[in-house]
């Protein structure tokens with residue numbers, strides 16, 4: 001489809017080869033990435049492809065390298081020998097050179113991250129799109145690391161099966177002066193091959209990707225077996241254009257507008273590089289651009305060809321420059337420009353009717369949590385589509401509900417004509433509520449579903465269980481557990497994983513473990529759920545046990561588990577070690593991990609480190625912004641982050657305002673505090689909560705504005721002030737020696753928290769400062 005469109009348009013995307021090969025990390029470190037929304041390019045876009053990868057396996061001396069040479073000659077693949085890359089490191093005396101030499105001498109395997117990074121570098125800097133990766137992966141760990149870091153799977157795996165005696169003879173005759181081609185090392189290499197490489201071979205065998213070749217015979221005879229393996233891929237191998245699966249070109253922005261004089265095409269890129277809520281998103285796979293829709297637009301003004309471009313003028317390439325801090329904004333900008341174009345065409349009377357376009361736009365609005373853009377998309381959707389297209393309206397429902405716009409979400413939901421025909425729309429509503437922590441509402445929808453006779457499906461239960469975990473009600477959780485068994489989902493791993501999480505969140509770790517034990521084929525979400533649950537319960541011993549089992553089964557902790565570990569780190573040293581581990585695993589760009597690192601460094605008083613992590617982030621969500629603002633609780637620079645957040649069109653939430661208001665209180669910025677307090681309700685529709693009033697009382701109190709602080713409580717608050725609010729006032733009275741108001745505050749606190757000695761002590765100090773010795777004694781007596 002994409003190819004057909006592209007060739008008919010002869011456009012379109014231009015991007016310098018060098019930009020294609022930049023990695024996401026490079027972007028993070030400030031390199032500039034260019035991407036064009038261009039109209040003219042000499043070559044038609046052939047369709048973005050992920051590289052064709054062949055792994056070449058076999059024991060030492062089985063003839064891998066020899067056969068690779070022949071494959072290269074015949075099919076033009078690019079040969080990457082892992083062993084050669086490692087030997088190059090030795091020869092160049094790089095920082096890993098000595099370590100690699102010692103391992104190779106001993107026939108041992110070099111750590112995955114070293115080898116994978118070398119391969120990744122070669123893959124990314126090459127203009128080729130087809131690779132023979134020779135002598136790799138040596139171990140299951142190698143394989144998993146490659147998948148994780150490079151994000152690609154091999155298309156073909158060749159295994160050169162050769163008897164040991166033959167391999168020994170060949171290696172000892174190889175005569176290339178290699179340090180490991182001697183009988184002692186060779187014996188070790190063979191042992192390691194049997195122990196560690198066999199599982200990899202079995203793995204690909206099970207996946208149906210393995211081609212076993214009898215490696216005994218002449219070189220040509222062996223190649224005769226190889227030849228037919230590549231024949232079916234010949235067409236694919238002919239295409240030479242390479243697109244790096246991790247290059248920023250594939251990451252930003254979510255849409256590409258292709259324009260010619262005649263047509264407009266919106267190409268939507270699936271969100272593989274965006275964070276998703278599901279922890280299963282760890283297993284990212286590079287995907288191709290997807291032609292979403294080609295839209296031919298009839299020219300209202302009727303030009304010669306009868307078509308016009310959606311763009312206003314004949315466009316010239318407009319590069320988007322992605323600096324190291326502007327990722328989030330760039331995506332929003334891309335989204336914004338697409339919506340603006342659609343609005344412009346709508347104003348010209350052109351109606352967009354393709355549900356896929358709206359579904360994609362809404363998906364991106366949801367990913368970026370941009371309700372503002374979502375509302376604009378909403379206005380563009382024809383009413384009949386909203387009523388009849390479950391996919392579009394459900395996405396809108398989820399967006400509104402997850403951003404706290406429950407009423408609008410319900411309005412859209414109520415208008416959906418097919419809402420009772422499946423669980424689909426309900427799931428969106430439940431998911432939206434669960435994500436915005438409106439757990440009771442999410443539960444209510446679930447019960448409503450039953451009343452309306454809508455059957456829950458396997459996607460309903462994980463969402464409801466999440467809500468149930470949020471409420472922490474084990475009774476409701478057990479009832480849902482019974483429901484899901486009744487509905488036939490008692491063996492569904494996806495549902496059971498959510499059940500483990502729910503029981504753990506509701507405090508029943510034993511039940512969580514028994515559900516976990518029941519899961520017949522545990523996936524890595526199961527393992528990580530259990531690990532995270534133990535961590536949340538502070539059961540470190542059990543967590544370590546699970547961790548060991550995970551390692552045994554080749555499952556690594558995922559971003560959720562690592563974030564939980566980071567949240568529990570008690571020393572800066574361990575925090576730094578973990579940070580190093582995270583970087584080595586290439587997980588530093590994971591949103592939840594980076595967020596946890598900000599909190600960790602901020603907790604340890606390492607503000608500059610926290611800022612560094614924040615600045616390097618490729619994606620930011622509300623949690624990231626809140627974390628960095630909260631890290632600045634005693635530093636007026638925090639407000640700059642708040643302003644940046646607003647510019648980035650990220651909607652502050654209740655927590656953001658608690659952070660900025662306490663920052664203002666701590667730094668004595670009264671006017672800013674007042675401005676932000678009013679902005680909260682007027683601009684963002686957030687009604688002040690107890691915590692916000694406590695911050696305001698603290699703000700005025702610390703600044704010595706006792707009357708303002710007091711009247712905030714008695715005049716402004718629409719509900720009874722709690723201990724945090726009165727406590728802030730009492731403390732301010734102590735600092736500024738105001739015994740009159742202090743007495744009032746203390747009186748309320750004695751009623752609210754009769755056992756809190758601290759309040760009595762503060763009042764005594766206030767009296768003491770005011771030299772009211774008798775009152776000091778009176779309070780002392782009260783305490784006895």
Ligand SMILES: Nc1ncnc2c1ncn2[C@@H]1O[C@H](COP(=O)(O)OP(=O)(O)O)[C@@H](O)[C@H]1O
Nearest residue numbers: 059060061062063064065066170174217218219
């Ligand atoms: N089919 C074969 N018969 C005999 N010797 C071979 C054959 N294939 C390769 N060789 C020789 O065996 C040695 C090991 O081959 P090589 O391709 O380097 O193996 P490996 O892939 O294990 O590194 C080389 O000296 C090579 O010339």
Ligand SMILES: O=c1ccn([C@@H]2O[C@H](COP(=O)(O)OP(=O)(O)O)[C@@H](O)[C@H]2O)c(=O)[nH]1
Nearest residue numbers: 060061082083084104107108109110135136
């Ligand atoms: O992915 C790899 C590839 C190679 N090696 C090391 O490099 C040596 C030589 O590997 P090569 O593929 O060059 O030779 P082979 O063992 O296949 O003859 C191995 O024994 C390992 O010590 C490694 O650690 N990881």
